[in-house]
Amino acid sequence: MTDEQSVLEPQFHDLAQQREVAWLGMWVFLATEVLMFGALFTSWAAYHERSAGAWAKATAELSLITGTVLTAILLTSSLAVAYAVHAAKAGQRRPVIIGLMVAAGLGLVFIGLEGWEYSHLIQARKWPDSHFQFPGPDAGQVKLFFGLYVSMTGLHMCHVLVGVLLVGAAALGTILGRWPTKRPHAIALVGLYWHFVDIVWVFLFPAYYLIGRHG
Amino acid sequence: MRASSAIPKTLLWVYVALLVLLAATVGLATVEWGWLGLVVALGIAVTKAVLIVWYFMEVRDASRLTLITIGAACFWLGILLVLTLSDYLTRGWNPAVGK
Numbered sequence: 001m002t003d004e005q006s007v008l009e010p011q012f013h014d015l016a017q018q019r020e021v022a023w024l025g026m027w028v029f030l031a032t033e034v035l036m037f038g039a040l041f042t043s044w045a046a047y048h049e050r051s052a053g054a055w056a057k058a059t060a061e062l063s064l065i066t067g068t069v070l071t072a073i074l075l076t077s078s079l080a081v082a083y084a085v086h087a088a089k090a091g092q093r094r095p096v097i098i099g100l101m102v103a104a105g106l107g108l109v110f111i112g113l114e115g116w117e118y119s120h121l122i123q124a125r126k127w128p129d130s131h132f133q134f135p136g137p138d139a140g141q142v143k144l145f146f147g148l149y150v151s152m153t154g155l156h157m158c159h160v161l162v163g164v165l166l167v168g169a170a171a172l173g174t175i176l177g178r179w180p181t182k183r184p185h186a187i188a189l190v191g192l193y194w195h196f197v198d199i200v201w202v203f204l205f206p207a208y209y210l211i212g213r214h215g
Numbered sequence: 216m217r218a219s220s221a222i223p224k225t226l227l228w229v230y231v232a233l234l235v236l237l238a239a240t241v242g243l244a245t246v247e248w249g250w251l252g253l254v255v256a257l258g259i260a261v262t263k264a265v266l267i268v269w270y271f272m273e274v275r276d277a278s279r280l281t282l283i284t285i286g287a288a289c290f291w292l293g294i295l296l297v298l299t300l301s302d303y304l305t306r307g308w309n310p311a312v313g314k
Contacts, residue, residue: 083222214246
């Protein structure tokens with residue numbers, strides 16, 4: 001893999017250092033994202049401790065199949081991105097385009113399915129607004145569950161959307177021949193972001209769809 | 216000579232492992248486990264995350280500085296969780312103090 005197309009910026013000693021800095025920069029950004037989602041997960045943990053009984057009823061309102069499919073979609077998209085990164089390093093243009101477009105497509109499917117899940121919640125009056133209804137004394141805690149659910153999955157969905165835009169831009173750039181095949185590092189950086197978004201969902205799924213649900 | 220454009224075996228196996236773990240975590244959630252259910256679900260989620268970080272995010276080839284950055288993120292998250300939960304989980308332990 002050659003780097004003739006990569007321009008060495010003056011502040012860097014060599015291309016290897018320039019690449020390492022870009023890589024580290026993305027990881028430091030992801031570390032801040034860990035803190036952001038981490039704070040929300042901590043809220044979940046703190047409230048779960050005192051609401052486990054009520055939250056078990058809330059989890060039952062969410063479809064396990066939908067959650068499983070959502071997880072499978074993101075895991076597959078991560079494979080597609082990892083494949084694209086690998087192909088970019090090997091200088092293969094077509095696999096890069098295919099991998100990135102599959103990932104972006106799956107991301108859009110994820111957003112659509114999540115939106116469908118939201119519409120179900122609204123119809124079932126489980127959306128945490130003034131129309132919320134839940135029988136029994138647990139209503140307050142169940143509403144809190146859905147408040148956190150909408151907040152965290154909503155924030156996650158925004159990240160998926162940004163990821164789709166980034167991956168789509170990378171695919172477009174590759175199709176136009178402008179970049180990534182000549183700069184595999186750019187695709188790898190986009191890939192890091194996408195994999196992180198996948199990891200967040202890997203924890204969101206058990207938190208809201210699995211824990212407390214038992215047959 | 217053109218390199219193969221097939222998906223590398225390592226990535227495929229990691230993907231299969233992730234799907235197996237997904238099936239396991241879904242299957243286990245249908246059984247009554249009590250507090251152990253949370254531990255198991257969290258353990259499987261952490262395993263999936265480690266697989267993604269190590270293989271998909273290529274951390275196995277990463278520099279020490281990258282590893283330190285990831286370690287720092289986990290450490291900060293650990294501080295957040297430990298200090299917050301040590302408050303919430305111990306409320307009511309001392310009846311004299313009140314909740």
